Amino acid sequence: MNGTTPPHSIGSLSARTGIPVRTIRFYSDTGLLPPTHRTAAGHRRFDDAALQRLRTIGVLRELDVDLTTTRRVLDGDLLLAEVAAAHADAAELQIRALRMRLKVLRLIARRGATPEETTRMHRLTQLASDERRRLVADFLHGLDADAPAARNAAAALRTAVPDLPDDPSDAQLAAWMEIAELIADDDFRARLAHAALPPADEDAVPGAAPHTAADLVHQARQAVTAAMAAGTAPESDGAVPLVEAIVARFAAALGRPAGPELREWMARQFEVGHDPLVARYWRLVWTVNDWHVVPGHLPFQPWLIKALRTPRPGCTIAD
Structure with missing residues (x-):
């Protein structure tokens, strides 16, 4: 510098950059920030280029670039753009992991999970995508070894395998957890293994002519689908006139009183092949896969x- 002493001491560098003196001294001792000059007393001095180098070091360290890589960038052995791209990918993975952690914590809080449930939930959410698919595949393979009805169920379930995305929504994560619990449940497997196939509309109303039965089921499906689309709960008062109208049509067609006995008889007929737990599984799959739920494509019978x-009030349920 034309015989002049570089202007910056370690203290000056610290004041200008906010990097602690001890850290700057470490960088200098390891050769990452060599001094531009030493005074007769052996004190280190740094020029403006060293100041800029230190600022670059500080930025890279804040971005979690390790010292070895930082040195290679400063020495020109690595392009900064390459390092930035690699660390951006790593940061994205970390962010995704943090988001998943946040969603698991929210789910644990909402469920009031026990320590055992929390351990299971954490393990299931840590599975890689191929491990999650294998979990479902093993469940379906087990169904294939059961009764013919179970094999039919497995074939249907294979048409829509749940596939949790890498960055799921809270609803998708909750649905995946419920699916994982269902496929681990022996009772659910047994219900699938012994489930009957739903009858065709023309066969769903014993005692009625085929075309009459088909019309009755079609009208019931349309009415219930509209109620489901409107968000009407089956237990609500809003469901009363709709159900009374459906029961009245069945009573007229069958020549039976529209009383509790007919209501229970109808419920038993619509139960055939329509297990509410199986219907729940399908809804969960639609949620995990982020498919648009079209009410007309969902079973109306459970509702x-x-x-x-x-x-x-005033209606006694038949035994």
Whole structure:
């Protein structure tokens, strides 16, 4: 510097950059920030180029770039753009992991999970995507070894395998956890193994002519689908006129009183092949896969069964 002493001491560098003196001294001792000059007393001095180098070091360290990589960037052995791209990818993975952690914590809080449930939830959410798929595949493979009805169920379930995305929403994560619990449940497997296939509309109303039965089921499906789309709960007062109208149509077609006995008989007919737990599984799959739920494509029978069996003032449920 034309014979002049570089202007910056370690203290000056610290004041200008906010980096502690001890850290700057470490950088200098390791050769990452060599002094530009030493005074007769051996004190280190640094020029403006060293000041800029220190600022670059500080930025890279704040971005979590390790010292070895930082040295290679400063020495020109690595392009900063390459390092930035690699660390951006790593940061994205860390952010994704933190988001998943946040969602798991929210789910634990909402459920009031026990320590055992929390351990299971954490383990299930840590599975890689291929491990999650294998978990479902093993469940379906087990169904194949059961009764013919179970094999039919497995074939249907294979048409829509739940696939949790890497960055799921809170609803998707909660749905995946419920699916994982269902497929680990022996009772759920048994219900699938012994489930009957739902009858065709024309066969769903014993005692009625095929075309009459088909019309009755079609009208019930349309009415219930509209109620489901409107968010009407089967136990609510809003469901009463709809259910009474459906029961009245069945009573007229079958020549039976529109009383509790008919309501229970109808509920039993609509139960065939429509296990509410299986219907719940399908809804969970739609949520995990972020599919648009079209009410007309979902089973209407569980809603109607619950509505038919909901006690109403002045209506005695048949035994």
